[in-house]
Amino acid sequence: xxxxxxxxxxxxxxxxxxxxxxxxxxxxxxxxxxxxxxxxxxxxxxxxxxxxxxxxxxxxxxxxxxxxxxxxxxxxxxxxxxxxxxxxxxxxxxxxxxxxxxxxxxxxxxxxxxxxxxxxxxxxxxxxxxxxxxxxxxxxxxxxxxxxxxxxxxxxxxxxxxxxxxxxxxxxxxxxxxxxxxxxxxxxxxxxxxxxxxxxxxxxxxxxxxxxxxxxxxxxxxxxxxxxxxxxxxxxxxxx
Amino acid sequence: xxxxxxxxxxxxxxxxxxxxxxxxxxxxxxxxxxxxxxxxxxxxxxxxxxxxxxxxxxxxxxxxxxxxxxxxxxxxxxxxxxxxxxxxxxxxxxxxxxxxxxxxxxxxxxxxxxxxxxxxxxxxxxxxxxxxxxxxxxxxxxxxxxxxxxxxxxxxxxxxxxxxxxxxxxxxxxxxxxxxxxxxxxxxxxxxxxxxxxxxxxxxxxxxxxxxxxxxxxxxxxxxxxxxxxxxxxxxxxxxxxxxxxxxxxxxxxxxxxxxxxxxxxxxxxxxxxxxxxxxxxxxxxxxxxxxxxxxxxx
Numbered sequence: 361x362x363x364x365x366x367x368x369x370x371x372x373x374x375x376x377x378x379x380x381x382x383x384x385x386x387x388x389x390x391x392x393x394x395x396x397x398x399x400x401x402x403x404x405x406x407x408x409x410x411x412x413x414x415x416x417x418x419x420x421x422x423x424x425x426x427x428x429x430x431x432x433x434x435x436x437x438x439x440x441x442x443x444x445x446x447x448x449x450x451x452x453x454x455x456x457x458x459x460x461x462x463x464x465x466x467x468x469x470x471x472x473x474x475x476x477x478x479x480x481x482x483x484x485x486x487x488x489x490x491x492x493x494x495x496x497x498x499x500x501x502x503x504x505x506x507x508x509x510x511x512x513x514x515x516x517x518x519x520x521x522x523x524x525x526x527x528x529x530x531x532x533x534x535x536x537x538x539x540x541x542x543x544x545x546x547x548x549x550x551x552x553x554x555x556x557x558x559x560x561x562x563x564x565x566x567x568x569x570x571x572x573x574x575x576x577x578x579x580x581x582x583x584x585x586x587x588x589x590x591x592x593x594x595x596x597x598x599x600x
Numbered sequence: 601x602x603x604x605x606x607x608x609x610x611x612x613x614x615x616x617x618x619x620x621x622x623x624x625x626x627x628x629x630x631x632x633x634x635x636x637x638x639x640x641x642x643x644x645x646x647x648x649x650x651x652x653x654x655x656x657x658x659x660x661x662x663x664x665x666x667x668x669x670x671x672x673x674x675x676x677x678x679x680x681x682x683x684x685x686x687x688x689x690x691x692x693x694x695x696x697x698x699x700x701x702x703x704x705x706x707x708x709x710x711x712x713x714x715x716x717x718x719x720x721x722x723x724x725x726x727x728x729x730x731x732x733x734x735x736x737x738x739x740x741x742x743x744x745x746x747x748x749x750x751x752x753x754x755x756x757x758x759x760x761x762x763x764x765x766x767x768x769x770x771x772x773x774x775x776x777x778x779x780x781x782x783x784x785x786x787x788x789x790x791x792x793x794x795x796x797x798x799x800x801x802x803x804x805x806x807x808x809x810x811x812x813x814x815x816x817x818x819x820x821x822x823x824x825x826x827x828x829x830x831x832x833x834x835x836x837x838x839x840x841x842x843x844x845x846x847x848x849x850x851x852x853x854x855x856x857x858x859x860x861x862x863x864x865x866x867x868x869x870x871x872x873x874x875x876x877x878x879x880x881x882x883x884x885x886x887x888x889x890x891x892x893x894x895x896x897x898x899x
Contacts, residue, residue, distance in 0.1 A: 390652075394652050417638070418636055423638060434660060461658050462657045
């Protein structure tokens with residue numbers, strides 16, 4: 361176990377201002393509320409999804425911890441990825457993640473999100489989820505039981521209350537790194553409708569690695585979003 | 601009444617209504633949990649949700665009208681609270697009356713329609729279309745009920761209605777004098793809350809919560825605030841019209857929660873109606889019962 365201690369742990373102590381003991385009361389209250397109210401968007405990609413209904417319903421009841429399911433990325437705090445992510449699915453997961461409002465957290469459930477699991481040899485799956493998205497918590501297992509899911513969520517709640525779970529900032533600060541991995545899978549023309557760099561600048565979470573050689577490719581291929589064409593022949597599929 | 605007292609009441613009434621509304625949200629979620637044999641959320645859960653939503657770091661706004669729509673949705677109810685008498689506080693209820701209150705209770709839905717319209721999300725447009733149709737469905741029996749009550753008391757002044765009911769005791773309560781209208785009113789209240797048989801405009805699994813689909817952060821927080829106001833307004837209006845208002849705070853809050861518990865308990869036992877079925881149901885039964893009640897009142 362001594363080897364475990366040698367692993368360097370990055371930990372930023374919350375800043376205190378001028379010795380005023382009440383200076384951080386409001387921040388702590390907000391962090392506490394964040395930890396006690398988590399809206400969860402479950403992106404049910406694999407078999408791990410089957411463990412969530414028992415965790416939500418009468419047997420284990422997540423709502424007593426303030427965790428409840430939400431159905432759109434705009435409203436959600438947690439993105440639960442429950443199982444293997446194929447390359448095609450990963451695009452949708454990234455699009456979903458970028459639409460969520462920060463602070464946002466990603467949880468990878470099942471071994472498949474940790475290291476590819478039993479799909480290790482598949483050519484079509486992404487092996488490690490945290491190459492493409494900043495994962496806050498892994499819940500390993502094939503599949504983890506509802507007790508394990510709730511244990512993992514409680515650990516995430518403790519991290520949020522302590523202020524140590526801010527990987528959403530990491531996505532902004534090291535966007536070039538994440539984009540590089542995404543481009544490796546999806547090709548150089550990969551782009552999402554969300555302007556991540558613009559958001560990072562606007563909210564002051566920009567880092568030295570936000571922009572780099574891969575984000576330059578982004579501006580090279582950037583196409584302006586076009587509004588959907590409005591047609592009057594409702595009921596018939598329009599060939600665009 | 602001097603100006604300072606009036607301003608104090610205008611500030612206090614929405615605030616107290618909000619706090620009671622938070623309790624009602626908690627009660628609603630607790631009842632749902634108990635019916636499903638769960639434990640349910642902790643005591644301050646509605647507060648945690650609202651604080652968390654307002655404390656989001658990134659905000660997604662879809663433009664000016666999106667923001668104004670939410671302000672209208674919350675503001676409409678805040679204005680409505682000042683017209684709804686509480687024990688010991690009348691605000692501007694005497695000058696407003698029942699008709700103004702009815703108009704103000706429609707403002708939030710219209711504000712939502714404006715805000716959702718700018719999001720340009722098809723799910724949102726479908727949802728708000730259904731929500732406004734639902735409003736059309738429950739407003740017809742609502743108007744019949746309000747007209748009957750106003751005819752019975754001979755005024756649209758909520759303060760004088762409460763005075764008449766409290767002076768005469770339980771036998772002069774609206775519910776005792778016009779039971780059919782009270783029944784129709786309870787039905788209308790259920791439709792107004794948008795709870796289970798009538799929540800096709802929210803339909804989380806089908807159209808992704810409809811009007812709320814693009815709301816995040818502060819916008820969603822505004823809607824959570826609006827929900828607690830909505831529960832309070834609907835319950836307090838029913839108590840004022842039919843259950844004699846509040847003699848004191850204890851009775852008032854107890855009556856409000858009791859009234860709300862009826863539709864909320866029924867809600868989680870039903871699946872949902874489609875919009876046209878809701879329209880048919882609402883325009884048939886509450887309207888029929890309300891019209892018969894109206895005939896008894898006007899005879």
